[in-house]
Amino acid sequence: MLEKKIRCPSCDFVQTVNGEPGQTVKITCPSCNNVGAFQFPKDPSLHPSDDTSSAISVVELTKTFESVSAVDSATFHIKKGEIFGFLGPNGAGKTTTIKAILGLLYPDKGEIRINGTNIFTDEKKAKSQIGYLPEKVAFYDNLTALQNLMFYAEIKQVSKQCCQPLLNEFGLADAVDKKVGAFSKGMLQRLGMARAVMGDPSILILDEPSSGLDPRGVVFMREKIKHMQQRGATVLVSSHILGEIQEMCDRVCIINKGKIVAVDRIDNLGTRLHLRPKIVILLEKMTEKILKAVEKLKDVDHVETTGTLLEVNCLASAKANVILSVVKAGGNIMNLQIREPSLEDVFMRFTED
Numbered sequence: 248m249l250e251k252k253i254r255c256p257s258c259d260f261v262q263t264v265n266g267e268p269g270q271t272v273k274i275t276c277p278s279c280n281n282v283g284a285f286q287f288p289k290d291p292s293l294h295p296s297d298d299t300s301s302a303i304s305v306v307e308l309t310k311t312f313e314s315v316s317a318v319d320s321a322t323f324h325i326k327k328g329e330i331f332g333f334l335g336p337n338g339a340g341k342t343t344t345i346k347a348i349l350g351l352l353y354p355d356k357g358e359i360r361i362n363g364t365n366i367f368t369d370e371k372k373a374k375s376q377i378g379y380l381p382e383k384v385a386f387y388d389n390l391t392a393l394q395n396l397m398f399y400a401e402i403k404q405v406s407k408q409c410c411q412p413l414l415n416e417f418g419l420a421d422a423v424d425k426k427v428g429a430f431s432k433g434m435l436q437r438l439g440m441a442r443a444v445m446g447d448p449s450i451l452i453l454d455e456p457s458s459g460l461d462p463r464g465v466v467f468m469r470e471k472i473k474h475m476q477q478r479g480a481t482v483l484v485s486s487h488i489l490g491e492i493q494e495m496c497d498r499v500c501i502i503n504k505g506k507i508v509a510v511d512r513i514d515n516l517g518t519r520l521h522l523r524p525k526i527v528i529l530l531e532k533m534t535e536k537i538l539k540a541v542e543k544l545k546d547v548d549h550v551e552t553t554g555t556l557l558e559v560n561c562l563a564s565a566k567a568n569v570i571l572s573v574v575k576a577g578g579n580i581m582n583l584q585i586r587e588p589s590l591e592d593v594f595m596r597f598t599e600d
């Protein structure tokens with residue numbers, strides 16, 4: 248028989264529930280009558296309570312909204328110190344998962360641990376380690392940027408001295424005394440990030456940090472995230488900007504229709520899908536000899552020509568041979584491009600119907 252302390256998300260009342268491995272126990276809060284359920288882990292070895300290398304552990308997380316299965320048995324572990332990309336199409340379940348990790352939403356079943364601490368039973372300890380940038384950043388419109396940050400500093404029990412330097416750091420030095428109601432989307436996003444990093448949390452959870460930012464702002468945000476990692480933080484970042492994820496993430500997790508479909512390094516995912524680089528060669532003149540020379544090469548998958556343009560899909564190890572054989576067959580190369588498999592290719596394949 249397993250035992251679990253469950254905190255009611257509505258009134259904070261903590262009660263102890265008992266059950267067998269795999270059993271789902273219905274819970275009614277004796278204080279406010281809020282109804283929920285908790286499933287004890289089927290396999291105690293999956294139970295992440297002894298997992299000391301993970302900053303965030305999500306095990307069999309499930310959440311249904313009426314008839315919509317928003318998250319379905321999602322399991323993944325985020326290592327301490329990594330930047331972990333969380334990807335998926337619109338409505339895939341990213342924000343729902345993030346809200347559950349933050350203890351803002353009570354799942355139907357599953358377990359979440361923050362540096363080993365259960366978010367639902369020891370909420371205060373778990374939450375104190377997290378900085379959060381929500382998908383929809385909200386502040387008090389009639390307070391200035393500085394007043395808003397000072398308010399959150401008080402809640403987070405962080406010295407208010409950090410507020411002005413944070414505003415400077417996030418490019419809001421000129422807007423310190425401006426009311427937040429007059430902020431542009433990009434300024435709100437910067438203020439949201441300043442609030443998230445306040446107090447140097449060991450875990451940052453960023454739901455679409457680049458949303459609404461101009462190209463310079465996107466680069467700025469990416470540099471800030473990398474900087475936080477260098478200072479030892481673990482970062483969970485959800486984004487639809489795949490180039491940005493590819494540029495900064497150590498590993499990615501792809502969720503589709505509530506189910507986790509991949510968790511790995513991007514290059515490993517590309518290899519698993521047998522994605523190949525594509526060599527695009529613009530020739531002065533296309534000849535039968537060039538085409539035959541390329542087609543007969545080992546490790547060449549696919550050859551296509553359009554006028555004097557030659558496109559070749561091959562193994563990474565065959566790239567140099569393709570170019571050499573074109574030259575040896577008398578080809579005069581006017582332009583050359585090598586397109587490596589991108590995160591976009593990986594994303595499309597893992598999320599296709």
Ligand SMILES: Nc1ncnc2c1ncn2[C@@H]1O[C@H](COP(=O)(O)OP(=O)(O)OP(=O)(O)O)[C@@H](O)[C@H]1O
Pocket residue numbers: 312315316317335336337338339340341342343344382
């Ligand atoms: N409070 C809610 N009530 C009812 N349905 C909800 C609620 N929150 C989310 N959903 C549904 O759950 C599913 C997952 O939504 P979620 O917001 O987690 O997706 P997402 O991956 O963050 O999408 P996006 O990329 O558009 O932000 C969607 O079908 C959504 O309509």
Ligand SMILES: [Mg+2]
Pocket residue numbers: 341342343382
């Ligand atoms: Mg979302």
